[in-house]
Amino acid sequence: MGASPRSRAGLAPLLLVPLVVLALQLLAAARLRAEERDAAVAFTVISIEPERRSTGRAGGASAGREGAEEGLEDGARAYEEENQTHERQVGPRVMEMQPWAVNKPSFSAELGRIITYITRPQLNCSRVLPPGKAQAVAPPVASARWLLCAEDWLLPAxxxxxxxxxxSAEGGDADFLSAVSRLGCETHSFDPGTSSASVGHPGNSLASNHGNRGVVSQHGLWLEWRAAKRRGHGASRQPGRGFSHGVMAALGHRTVNFLYADRLSAEWRLFQNWIEAGTLQNIHHLVATVHLHWAGFEVGGSDEEVLRYWFSVLRGLExxxxxxxxxxxxxxxGVLKRAVESAHSSYTLSWVNTRR
Structure with a gap:
């Protein structure tokens, strides 16, 4: 005798119970897996330490040698990797543009501000080394084109x-080269017009000259003012090179005690590159000629904007x-092709790095 309609209706909810329990179990399992994934993400550790690489030869690498510093082919690669690590840790820099001198574009206000800035020394040196002098002297020094601050704490040990x-592209660095050679420095002169070099290096070579103190090595290269582009190891050398990852890396130097630059208006973009790349931490004394007769390579805008940019670069150096x-x-x-009696078309400026 078949079940009555009423009894069949009473069994229906009982048949749904296993289905509901199964659905709840599946839902709980899915939620547990999601929580495990979230926990894994929440505790992910990101390291900012230099990447460790195994540098063993093919077929001979060992897991126990992870992080070894072997395999660096020369000091240049070691220096470059060190600087890449520094860049990863501090992050990219952007040069800060300064506000307008009078809250609006004004040629006279911008020019007055920049001329005042570059004609007022910010640090007094008790002893200085001017051009043509073998020994440091007490200031003032009349008509000196540049000066090296000879305070003991600023000179190399x-x-x-x-x-x-x-x-220098015009050979105007003879007195500087003479001065630093007398100090016993390993000296390198870079001029794209140089076709041969002393100490036996080709004119466009960046072979190291370690140990030849007082000898000037000539290099037929120019200094690139654009941001450096990474080249693979062994890439062909080009006449134009960047600074930290090009010239200094190839020569195996981490510090330049004295640097002279006359880049014929390329200095503004060059300085900006150094500011943004953190290069200036490696330079202790800087002598450079800044040119004001035109905007400079790859510098554009109105005259007021150019002056504001120049001032921003100078403040970035500071x-x-x-x-x-x-x-x-x-x-x-004259400045920016304008006749200006109160300003000159170029200034040679001498700086020292107080953060070295």
Whole structure:
């Protein structure tokens, strides 16, 4: 005798119970897996330490040698990896643009601000080394085109290598090269017009000159002002090279004690690159000629915008630790192709790095 309709209706909820229990179990399992995934993400550790690499030869690498510093082919690669690590840790820099001098574009206000800034030393040196002098003297020094601050704490220690670079396209660095050579520095002069080099290096070579103190090595290269592009190891060398990852890395230097630069208006973009790349921490003394007769390579905008950009670059140098110790004006007058009697077309500025 079949079940009555009423009894069949009473059994229906009982038949649904296993289905409901199964659904709840599946839901709980899915939720547990999601919580496990969330926990794994929440406790992920990101390391900012230098990446450790195994550098064993093919077929001979061992897991126990993880992190070994072997396999660096020369000091240049070691230096470059060190700087790449520094860049990863501090992150990219952006040069800060300064506000307008009077809250709006004004040629006279911007020019007055920048001329005042580059003609007023920020640091007094009790002893200085001017061009043509073999020994440091007490200031003032009349008509000196540049000065090196000869305070003991700013000079390289006697038991350490002194390194000097000069970047000049017109050979105006002879007195600087003479001065740093007398100090016993390993000296390198970079001029794209140079076709041969001393100490047997080809004119466009960046072969190291360690140990040849007082000898000037000539290199037929220019200093690239654009941001450096990474090249694979063994890539062909080009006449233009960046600074930290190019010239310094190839020569195996971590510090440049004295640097001279006359880049004929490329200095503004060059300085910006150094500010943003953190290069200035490696330079202790900087002598450079800044040119005001035109905007400079790859610098555009109205005259007021150019002046504001120049001032921002100078303040960026100061923020990096460089302080002006001497200023000397060139012979010509005029700024940005304008006749300006109160300003010269170029100034040679001497800085020292107080954060070295």
């Amino acid at each position: 006697a038991d350490r290598l002194c390194v000097a670079y000069s970047f 923020a990096a630790g460089l302080h002006l110790v001497h200023s000397s004006s060139g012979e010509d007058q």
